[in-house]
Every structure is written in structure tokens, then in C-alpha cells.
Amino acid sequence: MALSKNEGGARRWIDDVLGVATLIGMVVALWLIFIYTPMELVQGAVQKVFYIHLASIWNAYLGFLIVFVVSILYLWRPSARKDRIARAWAEVGVVFTTITLVSGSIWAKPIWGTYWTWDARLTSTLILWIIYVVYLMLRGFVGDPERGRRYAAIVGIIGFIDVPIVHMSVRWWRTLHPDPIVATSEAALPASMWYTVLYCIVVFTVLALFLVRQRVHIDELRETLVDLRTTSS
Amino acid sequence: MADPGTDDVDTAVEVQGITKRYGAQAALDQVDLCLGCNERLAVLGPNGAGKTTLIAVLATLVRPSAGTLRVMGFDSADAPNEVRRRIGVVAHQTYLYEELSARENLLFYGRLYGMPDLEARVEMLLKLVDIYPRRHEQIANLSRGMQQRVALARALVHDPDVLLLDEPDTGLDQAHLDLLASLVQGRAIPARTVILTTHNLDRALELCGRVAVLAQGRLVYQAASAALDRAALRDAYHRLAGAAP
Amino acid sequence: MKLTLQQVLAIVQKDLMVEMRARDLLVLMLTFAVLSLVIFYLALDLWGPVVQRVGPGLLWMTITFAAMLGMGRTFVREYERGTLAGLLLAPIDRGALFISKLLANLIFLFIMEAVTLPMFALLFDLPVLNPAVMLATLLGTLGLAILGTMFSAMAAHSRAREALLPLLLLPTTVPIIIGAVQATSNAISGVADGPPWIGLLIAFDVIFLTLSYLLFEHAIEG
Numbered sequence: 001m002a003l004s005k006n007e008g009g010a011r012r013w014i015d016d017v018l019g020v021a022t023l024i025g026m027v028v029a030l031w032l033i034f035i036y037t038p039m040e041l042v043q044g045a046v047q048k049v050f051y052i053h054l055a056s057i058w059n060a061y062l063g064f065l066i067v068f069v070v071s072i073l074y075l076w077r078p079s080a081r082k083d084r085i086a087r088a089w090a091e092v093g094v095v096f097t098t099i100t101l102v103s104g105s106i107w108a109k110p111i112w113g114t115y116w117t118w119d120a121r122l123t124s125t126l127i128l129w130i131i132y133v134v135y136l137m138l139r140g141f142v143g144d145p146e147r148g149r150r151y152a153a154i155v156g157i158i159g160f161i162d163v164p165i166v167h168m169s170v171r172w173w174r175t176l177h178p179d180p181i182v183a184t185s186e187a188a189l190p191a192s193m194w195y196t197v198l199y200c201i202v203v204f205t206v207l208a209l210f211l212v213r214q215r216v217h218i219d220e221l222r223e224t225l226v227d228l229r230t231t232s233s
Numbered sequence: 234m235a236d237p238g239t240d241d242v243d244t245a246v247e248v249q250g251i252t253k254r255y256g257a258q259a260a261l262d263q264v265d266l267c268l269g270c271n272e273r274l275a276v277l278g279p280n281g282a283g284k285t286t287l288i289a290v291l292a293t294l295v296r297p298s299a300g301t302l303r304v305m306g307f308d309s310a311d312a313p314n315e316v317r318r319r320i321g322v323v324a325h326q327t328y329l330y331e332e333l334s335a336r337e338n339l340l341f342y343g344r345l346y347g348m349p350d351l352e353a354r355v356e357m358l359l360k361l362v363d364i365y366p367r368r369h370e371q372i373a374n375l376s377r378g379m380q381q382r383v384a385l386a387r388a389l390v391h392d393p394d395v396l397l398l399d400e401p402d403t404g405l406d407q408a409h410l411d412l413l414a415s416l417v418q419g420r421a422i423p424a425r426t427v428i429l430t431t432h433n434l435d436r437a438l439e440l441c442g443r444v445a446v447l448a449q450g451r452l453v454y455q456a457a458s459a460a461l462d463r464a465a466l467r468d469a470y471h472r473l474a475g476a477a478p
Numbered sequence: 479m480k481l482t483l484q485q486v487l488a489i490v491q492k493d494l495m496v497e498m499r500a501r502d503l504l505v506l507m508l509t510f511a512v513l514s515l516v517i518f519y520l521a522l523d524l525w526g527p528v529v530q531r532v533g534p535g536l537l538w539m540t541i542t543f544a545a546m547l548g549m550g551r552t553f554v555r556e557y558e559r560g561t562l563a564g565l566l567l568a569p570i571d572r573g574a575l576f577i578s579k580l581l582a583n584l585i586f587l588f589i590m591e592a593v594t595l596p597m598f599a600l601l602f603d604l605p606v607l608n609p610a611v612m613l614a615t616l617l618g619t620l621g622l623a624i625l626g627t628m629f630s631a632m633a634a635h636s637r638a639r640e641a642l643l644p645l646l647l648l649p650t651t652v653p654i655i656i657g658a659v660q661a662t663s664n665a666i667s668g669v670a671d672g673p674p675w676i677g678l679l680i681a682f683d684v685i686f687l688t689l690s691y692l693l694f695e696h697a698i699e700g
Binding site: 289292293294295296314315317318320322324325326327328329330331332333337341342344345346347371387 | 481484485487488489492495496499500559560561563564565566567568569570571699700
């Protein structure tokens with residue numbers, strides 16, 4: 001499937017804009033995080049990780065929501081393009097879930113005194129991560145690519161519906177055991193911090209869009225290459 | 234067009250632009266096929282030509298990547314179960330449960346199709362395929378040829394309009410090859426539409442009114458058997474499929 | 479509707495008949511269940527109050543793993559012998575096919591549990607043979623069987639066969655495992671309040687029964 005010149009041109013143009021916007025946005029985000037917002041009195045510098053942490057989990061949930069919707073659309077009317085979009089968003093989701101878990105650990109070590117604790121939110125995020133790693137592995141396990149895409153769509157739907165149920169069960173489970181963590185009050189964040197959080201979420205969304213478009217494009221190129229090889233041999 | 238499923242449908246199988254891709258490979262490439270009621274078609278082709286995939290698509294077991302299939306007027310995408318009700322399939326695998334006897338297998342499949350008077354029908358079929366004396370033995374204890382005969386009976390248990398036979402001669406001895414011929418040609422049972430695949434050119438010419446050659450997923454040749462002799466078919470096959478049958 | 483019911487009954491009856499003659503599935507699950515109870519006891523050196531605390535968890539790990547072993551086999555058996563295609567050729571609604579396979583799996587799992595629960599009560603000296611535990615077992619097993627039936631149909635078509643089943647089933651059934659363990663635990667120690675675990679199990683069962691019923695055709699068809 002060759003791209004027409006015009007289509008390719010429009011695609012390049014959008015990608016360029018997204019790429020530049022992400023770059024500038026990220027630099028501004030760094031300035032906001034490290035210079036504009038005040039230093040948190042109790043937690044100190046490590047609190048800065050919080051902005052990246054929140055924006056990452058936002059991207060992860062956004063990605064998995066899109067996987068869910070596109071999976072439904074795929075089962076309704078299958079197309080290779082829908083599958084590529086779903087897979088790209090799942091990959092972005094898994095990457096940002098990983099960033100969420102890692103940035104959370106970095107924050108937890110000085111604040112809670114441990115990298116990992118079986119807190120409800122941590123546990124359900126870990127399970128979320130596992131479900132979507134399996135989702136990404138699934139296609140490779142199935143011989144017929146069309147069947148693999150269909151199976152991935154099924155897991156994309158079941159997995160997403162499962163997430164709130166998992167979260168609920170883990171939260172109830174934790175209430176039985178005394179929570180080892182001293183809850184930090186998030187009520188009195190200064191306005192500058194909230195603006196920075198919102199700004200980071202927007203920039204990270206643009207970054208996710210950029211990554212997904214690149215990922216889909218690479219997949220398309222790869223498939224064109226395979227097509228060319230088979231027709232020429 | 235007449236109402237689907239009624240007796241005045243005159244096209245039994247209608248295939249348009251069926252394509253099945255596995256990744257970049259096309260196992261079937263734009264296959265068109267049209268069979269009238271009670272017509273018999275033999276599909277020839279070397280190994281890997283797509284014969285088994287074609288049967289699997291016609292049987293609704295494999296979803297085509299593109300194209301449409303209609304059986305007795307029913308579209309396989311809109312009314313798959315109506316299509317399934319009307320086709321009987323014999324494939325490489327017998328679809329039989331080894332732990333169950335021939336009779337139990339036929340009764341089970343008959344119930345899946347909701348057949349009335351099932352006991353009598355199963356008894357008739359067991360006699361027809363010459364397995365009646367051993368009807369209570371588990372399938373695992375029967376020879377391959379006997380299993381193949383039970384598989385034939387299984388394909389007929391719901392009295393399908395269309396028979397799809399993927400190399401149905403597997404494991405059959407001479408006497409039962411004659412039985413197969415009488416089933417296919419509608420002498421032992423009422424005539425019906427048949428699509429069968431085979432490697433054997435003689436059998437293709439003998440059993441079917443039409444022959445077709447499948448090569449690399451494409452239907453490259455079709456002709457009426459009456460207009461052909463063995464040498465002509467062999468020649469065409471050789472030229473198109475590029476291999477000796 | 480009448481035909482669908484007849485088809486479901488035919489398949490369940492067929493599965494039971496095949497298993498009665500082959501017996502490999504139940505023997506496999508039961509041996510595994512008993513064996514893991516023994517191994518858990520030895521590995522964890524369980525005695526005294528520890529048993530009360532970890533017992534319900536061990537029971538559910540045993541049930542979950544034995545169930546996965548059994549459910550994985552049922553579809554691989556049909557797939558490898560080609561009889562799955564025979565079922566798919568029949569004019570049966572794919573949702574009804576799901577229900578048939580689910581029912582057959584449930585019957586096998588309940589038989590396995592009918593042996594495992596008394597065994598557990600005997601070996602671990604915990605009163606699990608009470609109605610509250612039975613209810614939790616019933617609902618938890620249903621949840622395992624629903625997603626187990628769905629995913630084992632997919633696993634049978636994969637290169638990894640049954641090995642894929644735990645990867646799909648374990649993370650998605652976390653609510654079932656937690657819910658069933660906690661409900662069992664509460665029943666044993668007589669705790670009446672706490673989160674509504676039975677409600678969680680019911681909600682999980684209803685949601686995924688509906689979802690699997692709708693999605694099964696995509697999992698099973700070629």
C-alpha cells in the first residue's frame with residue numbers, strides 16, 4: 001500500500017508540528033517544574049517527580065482507554081489500521097505505566113522509606129502493567145496474524161473493564177491490613193503547582209500523540225516493505 | 234432473486250473475490266466460483282495451492298480476508314448458521330471423538346443439527362457406509378479407512394444441500410472408493426451439490442461434471458469434464474500448476 | 479431457543495461422556511490439587527495460628543492452578559483432534575457454544591473441589607465445609623471458569639498452547655482470587671463485617687459472563 005505523495009506530505013507536516021511542539025513543551029515543563037513552582041517544604045526536591053508521575057499515569061489511562069475503544073471498533077469492522085493504532089497506544093500506555101511505577105518508587109524511597117509497598121494504588125497499577133504487557137505479547141503467540149489481532153482486541157476490552165474491578169478489590173483488600181503509610185495531605189497545594197500539573201498533562205498528551213503517530217508510521221513502512229519483498233520474489 | 238433457502242434457488246454456491254491472507258502470503262487470491270444445484274466440481278492442485286483453505290473458507294471455518302460467500306442464497310457473513318445448516322464437510326481430520334462409538338458420534342452431531350427421527354437416520358447412515366456391525370466400537374479402535382467412512386456419514390447426518398470433501402478418498406480401499414463414488418454421484422443417496430479436492434485426475438474426471446485447477450491460491454483453469462480427456466487435463470494441469478499431479 | 483437448549487445439552491453430555499471414558503482430565507486435576515496441598519504444607523512448614531491466616535490463600539492457589547490445568551486441556555483436546563472444527567461447523571450460536579463449554583468446565587471443577595475441600599479440611603484442620611465457604615467457592619469458581627473458558631479457547635489456537643492461559647487468566651482474575659480468599663477467611667474466622675466480598679464476586683461473574691458471551695465468537699472462530 002503505497003502512500004500518495006500528497007498524503008505523505010500532510011503526514012510529515014503534522015508530525016513536524018507535533019515533534020516541535022513536544023520539544024518546546026517539554027523544555028517549558030522542565031522550567032515550570034524546577035524553577036517556577038516553589039520547593040515543597042516537607043518533601044523537598046523529590047516532590048518534583050510528582051508532576052511527571054501524574055502526567056505519566058494520565059497518558060497510561062488515556063492510552064488504555066483508546067485501546068479499549070479501538071478494540072471494540074476492530075471487532076465490529078476489522079482493519080489492520082485499527083489494530084496498528086490500538087497497539088501503538090498500548091505500547092505508549094505500557095511505557096508510561098512503567099514511568100509511573102519507576103517515578104513512584106523514586107519518590108517513595110525518601111518519603112516512605114521503601115521503594116515498594118503493597119499499597120492499593122501501587123498494587124493495582126502493577127497489575128494494570130502486567131495485563132497490558134501480556135496484551136502486547138499476545139500477537140506474537142498466535143500464528144495467523146489476523147487471529148492475533150482479534151485476540152488482542154478481546155484482551156484490550158476485557159483488560160480495560162477489569163481495571164476498575166481490580167482496583168476496587170485491591171483497595172478493599174488493603175483496608176483489612178493497616179495501611180503502613182502516613183497519608184500526605186494533598187489538599188493545600190499552591191495554585192502554581194496545580195497549573196504545572198495541568199500543563200504537564202497537556203504536554204505529555206502531545207508527546208503521546210507524537211509517539212503513537214511515529215509508531216503507526218513505522219508499522220506501515222514495515223508492512224509496505226514486506227509487501228514489496230513478497231511481490232518482487 | 235428467489236428467497237434464500239427455498240427449493241427454487243438454482244445457484245447452490247456462489248463465491249466472489251474470496252481472498253485469504255496469512256500475513257503477506259495470500260493462501261487464496263481473488264477466487265470466484267459459481268455452482269448450480271446438484272453440480273459437481275473437482276478442485277485439483279499441487280500441495281500448498283490453497284485447496285484446504287478453500288474448503289475451510291467454504292465451510293465457514295476460516296473467515297476470508299475479503300470476498301463474499303453465498304450458499305443456497307444465504308450470505309455467510311449475514312446468516313452463517315443458515316449456511317452451516319446446508320453444508321456437510323469431510324476433511325483431513327475426521328471430526329470424530331475417539332472415546333465415543335461411531336453411533337454415539339453420529340447421534341451427537343445429529344442433535345447439534347436438531348435432526349428429527351435421528352435414531353433411524355443414524356442407523357440408515359451406518360448401514361450406508363458399511364460400518365453398522367461395528368457401530369458400538371470406539372472410534373479409536375477403528376482403522377483409518379473405517380474412520381473415514383464414519384466421517385462421510387457424519388457429513389451427511391443433517392442431509393446437507395452441499396457437500397465439501399477435502400481429499401475424501403484418504404485411506405479408503407477399492408470397494409469403499411466405489412461407495413464414495415455412489416455417494417458423490419447421488420446414486421446411493423439423493424443427488425446434491427459437491428465440491429471435492431483430489432490429487433487424482435482420473436477420479437476428478439470420473440466423479441465430477443466440472444474440474445478446476447488451483448495454483449498459488451488462484452483458480453487458473455475451469456472446464457467441463459465431458460469436453461476433456463485425461464491427457465488434455467494432465468497437460469493443462471502441468472502447464473498451469475507447474476508440477477506433475 | 480429449543481434447538482439451542484438441545485445443542486447445549488448435547489455438548490455438555492458429550493463432554494461428560496468423553497471424560498467418563500478418558501478420565502485423564504479429572505485424574506490430572508485431582509492429583510495436582512492433592513499434591514500441591516501436600517507440597518504447600520511441607521514447603522511452608524505450616525502449624526498453629528499460621529494455618530488460619532494463610533490457609534484460605536493456599537486453598538485458592540490450589541484451586542486456581544488445578545482449574546487452569548484442567549480448563550487448558552479441555553480446549554486443547556478438542557483442538558488437537560480437530561473436533562473443535564466439527565463443533566464450529568454446526569449451526570450453533572457461538573454464545574451457546576460458550577455456555578456449553580462453561581457448564582462442562584464448571585462440572586469438572588466442582589468435582590475437583592468436592593475432593594479438594596474435604597482434603598483441605600482434613601490436612602489443614604480448618605472448618606471449610608460450611609455454607610459460607612461453599613458460596614464463596616461457587617462464585618469464585620464461576621468467575622475462574624468464565625474467563626478460563628474464554629482464554630483457554632484462545633490459548634488452544636496459540637503456539638504456546640496451554641502455557642498462554644496463566645498469562646491471560648492470572649492478572650485478570652485478581653479480584654476473584656482476592657474476593658474468594660477474603661470471603662473464605664471471614665467465614666472461617668466468623669468475621670461478619672468488612673467489605674462485601676460476595677457482592678464483588680457476583681459483580682465480577684455477571685460482568686464477565688455477559689462480556690465473554692458476546693466476545694466468544696471472536697475467540698473461537700477461524
